[in-house]
Amino acid sequence: MKVNFGIIGFGFMGHIHEKTLNSLEATKVVAICDIQEERMEDAITEGVIKTTSVDELLKIEDINTVIISVSNHVHKEVVIKAAKAGKNIICEKPAAMSVKEYDEMVAVVKDTGVLFTVHQQRRFDEDFRTAKEVYDQKALGNVFTVQSMLYGINGNMHDWHVFKKYGGGMLYDWGVHLIDQLLYMVDSKITTIFADLRNVINEEVDDYFKILFRFENGITGEIELGTYFLADKEKWFERHWFIGGDSGSMYSDGFEPVGKVARTTRLLKNVPGKTTMTASGPTRSFGPPPEGVLITEELPKVNVAHIMFFENYLNALEGKEELLVKIPEVRRVLAVMEAVRESAATGRSIDFE
Ligand SMILES: NC(=O)c1ccc[n+]([C@@H]2O[C@H](COP(=O)([O-])OP(=O)(O)OC[C@H]3O[C@@H](n4cnc5c(N)ncnc54)[C@H](O)[C@@H]3O)[C@@H](O)[C@H]2O)c1
Incomplete structure (x- = not known):
């Protein structure tokens, strides 16, 4: 049936x-x-x-x-x-x-x-699941930062999304997905939220935000979205992840993620200050690493598709699985969005949870 x-x-x-x-x-x-x-x-x-x-x-x-x-x-x-x-x-x-x-x-x-x-079918986005897989594997040591960025490069917002009374604005639109993804990945209480939320070109609604989360486990989460990062490019958006830990970094570009996991073969806590000439002038900190110190690995492969949201729903209906997107999780994302608005309005960080 x-x-x-x-x-x-x-x-x-x-x-x-x-x-x-x-x-x-x-x-x-x-x-x-x-x-x-x-x-x-x-x-x-x-x-x-x-x-x-x-x-x-x-x-x-x-x-x-x-x-x-x-x-x-x-x-x-x-x-x-x-x-x-x-x-x-x-x-x-x-x-x-x-x-x-x-x-x-x-x-x-x-x-x-x-x-x-x-x-919240974007819990099944390939780029997000790849980043989550790296995070879950604990492959980067102690993670200190997780960054999720999305930029539109042509300034587009459309239809009712530019009007406040219909629930327009990018925080209500993509913001919900980006926050939901980060909270689904980082399983920790949020202690504080600091945010900037702006109407860069739209009169009524936000089209830019940056949100900083301080999690109880020590991680700083950062989400940035802008619809007006103009660029003369073939592609229509920029999507990036960066995760930094004390034994590796992960970076990826695009919804079909292209990136790497990078590690060091030995930690370089203190090295002789060798001067390298770069475009910005002579530097001792930002020159190339010594030969053989950096190694890179391919990103893990994940097998996900949005249809899995419905597969989960149908299984939950039959009592075979729990619903993936749960009532309190949805409430938490909405509460974060309210803290974001409050922080942006007051210019202060907001204590949370
Ligand atoms: N999950 C996602 O990835 C995703 C993507 C896009 C939109 N959305 C969400 O989907 C919803 C719809 O967005 P959309 O882009 O399809 O908008 P849309 O404007 O294309 O479609 C909304 C439709 O709802 C109809 N409508 C409005 N009030 C109604 C009512 N009282 N009774 C019956 N019909 C009514 C409108 O006539 C319109 O056809 C929004 O909540 C949006 O945030 C989710």
């Missing part, structure tokens, strides 16, 4: 969800809903019910799970309706606009006993 789905919000993500669910043996899209009727014209599922009313979709009894892919400002309203209708829920990120909204949603979810998760 297939698991029947309804998709609420049939825009960019709604269409992707329809394709994904059609590609899986175990799932079937029974109905879709969008307040803009024309958005549903190119649905690919044969015989799918189309409606402009969320209530009508929720009345369809044989829908087991709804995917909520409306714009951010209506997540709360739709999640609460869906939970009250007894539907299991996969909600798009960010689950809510605030921790307060989220707590209200979760209270209803818990009351009704439906399954609830959030579509």
